Amino acid sequence: MTLDRDTLLLAYTMMRRIRDFEERVNAEFVAGHIPGFVHLYSGEEAIAVGVCMHLDATDYIGSTHRGHGHSLAKGCDSKRMMLEILGKAEGLCAGKGGSMHIADLQRGMLGANAIVGGSPPLVIGAALTAKTLKSDRVAVAFTGDGGSNQGTIFEAMNMAVVLQLPAIFVIENNGYGEGTAVEYAVGAKDVAQRAAGFGMPAVAVDGRDFFAVYDAMAGALARARAGGGPSFIEARCARIHGHYCGDPQAYRSKEELTQAREVHDPIVGFRRRVLESGELTASELDSIDRLAAEEMDAAVAVAHAGSTPSVEALYTDVYATY
Amino acid sequence: MARTSFRQALNDALRSEMRRDSSVVIIGEDVAGGAGGTGTDDAYGGIMGVTRGLVGEFGRARVIDTPITESAIVGMAAGAAMTGLRPVAELMFVDFLGVCLDQILNQAAKFRYMFGGRARTPLVIRAMFGAGFSAGAQHSQCLYSIFTHIPGLKVVIPSSPYDAKGLLIQAIRDDDPVIFLEHTKLYDLEGEVPAESYTVPFGEAHVLREGGDLTIVALARMTHMALDAASALAEKGVEATVIDPRTTSPLDEETILESVAATGRLLVVDESNPRCSVASEIAAVVAERAFRDLKAPIRRITAPHTPVPFSPVLENAYIPSSTAIETAAMELARWS
Numbered sequence: 001m002t003l004d005r006d007t008l009l010l011a012y013t014m015m016r017r018i019r020d021f022e023e024r025v026n027a028e029f030v031a032g033h034i035p036g037f038v039h040l041y042s043g044e045e046a047i048a049v050g051v052c053m054h055l056d057a058t059d060y061i062g063s064t065h066r067g068h069g070h071s072l073a074k075g076c077d078s079k080r081m082m083l084e085i086l087g088k089a090e091g092l093c094a095g096k097g098g099s100m101h102i103a104d105l106q107r108g109m110l111g112a113n114a115i116v117g118g119s120p121p122l123v124i125g126a127a128l129t130a131k132t133l134k135s136d137r138v139a140v141a142f143t144g145d146g147g148s149n150q151g152t153i154f155e156a157m158n159m160a161v162v163l164q165l166p167a168i169f170v171i172e173n174n175g176y177g178e179g180t181a182v183e184y185a186v187g188a189k190d191v192a193q194r195a196a197g198f199g200m201p202a203v204a205v206d207g208r209d210f211f212a213v214y215d216a217m218a219g220a221l222a223r224a225r226a227g228g229g230p231s232f233i234e235a236r237c238a239r240i241h242g243h244y245c246g247d248p249q250a251y252r253s254k255e256e257l258t259q260a261r262e263v264h265d266p267i268v269g270f271r272r273r274v275l276e277s278g279e280l281t282a283s284e285l286d287s288i289d290r291l292a293a294e295e296m297d298a299a300v301a302v303a304h305a306g307s308t309p310s311v312e313a314l315y316t317d318v319y320a321t322y
Numbered sequence: 323m324a325r326t327s328f329r330q331a332l333n334d335a336l337r338s339e340m341r342r343d344s345s346v347v348i349i350g351e352d353v354a355g356g357a358g359g360t361g362t363d364d365a366y367g368g369i370m371g372v373t374r375g376l377v378g379e380f381g382r383a384r385v386i387d388t389p390i391t392e393s394a395i396v397g398m399a400a401g402a403a404m405t406g407l408r409p410v411a412e413l414m415f416v417d418f419l420g421v422c423l424d425q426i427l428n429q430a431a432k433f434r435y436m437f438g439g440r441a442r443t444p445l446v447i448r449a450m451f452g453a454g455f456s457a458g459a460q461h462s463q464c465l466y467s468i469f470t471h472i473p474g475l476k477v478v479i480p481s482s483p484y485d486a487k488g489l490l491i492q493a494i495r496d497d498d499p500v501i502f503l504e505h506t507k508l509y510d511l512e513g514e515v516p517a518e519s520y521t522v523p524f525g526e527a528h529v530l531r532e533g534g535d536l537t538i539v540a541l542a543r544m545t546h547m548a549l550d551a552a553s554a555l556a557e558k559g560v561e562a563t564v565i566d567p568r569t570t571s572p573l574d575e576e577t578i579l580e581s582v583a584a585t586g587r588l589l590v591v592d593e594s595n596p597r598c599s600v601a602s603e604i605a606a607v608v609a610e611r612a613f614r615d616l617k618a619p620i621r622r623i624t625a626p627h628t629p630v631p632f633s634p635v636l637e638n639a640y641i642p643s644s645t646a647i648e649t650a651a652m653e654l655a656r657w658s
Contacts, residue, residue, distance in 0.1 A: 060405065094438030103437040111437065115428050121394050122429060125401020132347060132383060132407060155394035162389060317439030318473050320497035322572055
């Protein structure tokens with residue numbers, strides 16, 4: 001597949017922004033500045049970017065507990081995300097959600113979701129809205145390999161096929177549900193093959209390869225926009241960090257971790273490919289790196305300067321009216 | 323005003339709101355009468371016939387038959403609600419909450435708070451509940467205390483055809499997730515129902531009967547049991563006030579407290595199991611806020627802490643009876 005320069009620059013920019021965001025979140029967590037749990041997306045950037053670059057601002061995505069990458073790729077503001085992760089009043093969710101509940105409904109980001117498998121039923125609801133209102137929008141459900149075993153996604157996939165909804169199921173198979181390997185936890189031969197049994201096109205791609213994800217998503221999107229019903233993409237990838245921030249990952253071998261960090265890094269792979277092909281120059285990419293670093297340094301600074309929520313906020317936003 | 327059944331009142335509410343607002347859709351098993359079979363259209367209208375005739379007027383794009391897949395029904399409805407529709411999802415029996423609780427508890431109920439007040443989830447989940455049909459332990463529960471416990475949900479439990487219509491219209495227009503519970507024994511109950519559209523507000527109890535000797539609070543079918551008991555008590559010189567809260571979240575505490583201030587005696591009647599129940603909650607509110615008004619201990623008449631049995635003999639023993647209400651009320655009235 002050949003992509004134009006603007007697309008390549010944008011893809012690299014988005015992946016680099018996600019990585020820089022996550023590495024700063026990691027540092028802030030280690031420094032004790034972030035309350036609660038954090039799950040980092042590093043190593044999976046090619047998937048969020050390869051999928052979301054096809055989407056319009058009005059399309060929908062539903063995310064997972066590992067949702068920072070999806071949020072940035074869908075257009076959420078890095079400063080307001082970092083404010084949220086640090087529990088500040090100016091955060092995207094006013095400090096009431098945190099890392100696992102970042103949402104930005106105006107940008108079609110229907111929420112990170114701290115329940116594994118919680119999102120797919122909601123996403124097909126967004127797809128039902130699109131179909132009912134004939135809006136031409138599509139809805140993408142990001143789920144992990146762990147979530148791929150939940151009954152909720154089976155129900156959502158069946159419903160999407162029965163009602164022919166413009167939904168796309170993207171499974172980010174990073175090899176582990178917490179500390180349990182896919183080889184143990186998925187009874188079928190593979191996740192995509194199992195999904196095909198629900199009656200929709202299902203493909204498995206290398207989720208560390210932006211081009212492979214982007215290509216697969218192009219097909220799924222065209223099908224959804226044309227009223228052809230749901231599709232399924234399994235994107236195989238590897239976590240660079242553990243299940244959670246601070247996870248020592250003793251369940252993975254040193255060799256496997258080294259491979260994930262040094263050989264299969266999707267951003268390193270992208271960079272190597274576009275430099276070898278001559279499509280982009282090192283100075284262009286270095287410039288993107290600098291801008292991303294500056295943006296995320298600023299996000300951290302803004303987040304630290306943010307205000308803590310007033311205690312009165314505890315009681316608000318439970319209901320629209322009561 | 324015409325005499326209308328509870329079932330027809332619900333149907334009227336759905337029809338009038340679907341005519342008024344094209345974003346209202348109905349989602350559930352057999353709500354369009356079943357799909358894909360070899361027989362006639364609209365054979366069912368939902369298992370209790372509440373949605374009968376709606377598919378003929380609004381079509382299958384708005385009256386959406388689904389597989390039996392409660393997590394997807396409720397989750398899809400919640401996702402549709404947060405993106406611009408006003409879905410009315412039918413869970414059929416409230417007992418089926420057991421297969422989709424996450425989508426209610428962790429998803430729909432939490433969006434607004436979790437997302438800092440930026441979500442709006444105008445979702446109605448209808449379900450029938452209650453014992454009395456020998457339907458057994460998995461088709462006869464009340465369970466409203468579970469929903470009432472969850473911040474973010476509103477819980478509506480009508481006792482009359484008039485309230486059924488007005489509360490359902492209110493529920494559909496409401497911008498929060500509403501659990502709307504219909505007692506199976508009330509579907510054929512008839513009452514006066516205006517033909518035009520109207521709403522009954524949430525959080526406003528209905529005082530069904532006024533009397534100075536004690537206050538009886540009851541929900542749904544139990545309001546009718548309580549009124550029967552109150553009539554029998556009146557013949558013995560004891561006058562009871564009977565209050566139907568109509569919604570358990572929000573709960574109209576003030577009307578209950580005002581009545582207890584006047585009577586000094588409270589009996590709560592609840593078809594639900596007793597522990598952590600709505601009856602317990604009402605008793606706690608009165609104990610905390612009206613202790614000095616009380617002339618007698620608060621009493622609860624509830625089902626026992628057992629599943630709902632199948633055999634009619636056992637089921638009749640399970641359901642609070644008007645006789646039990648009358649006996650307890652008389653004890654309270656004479657307590658000193």
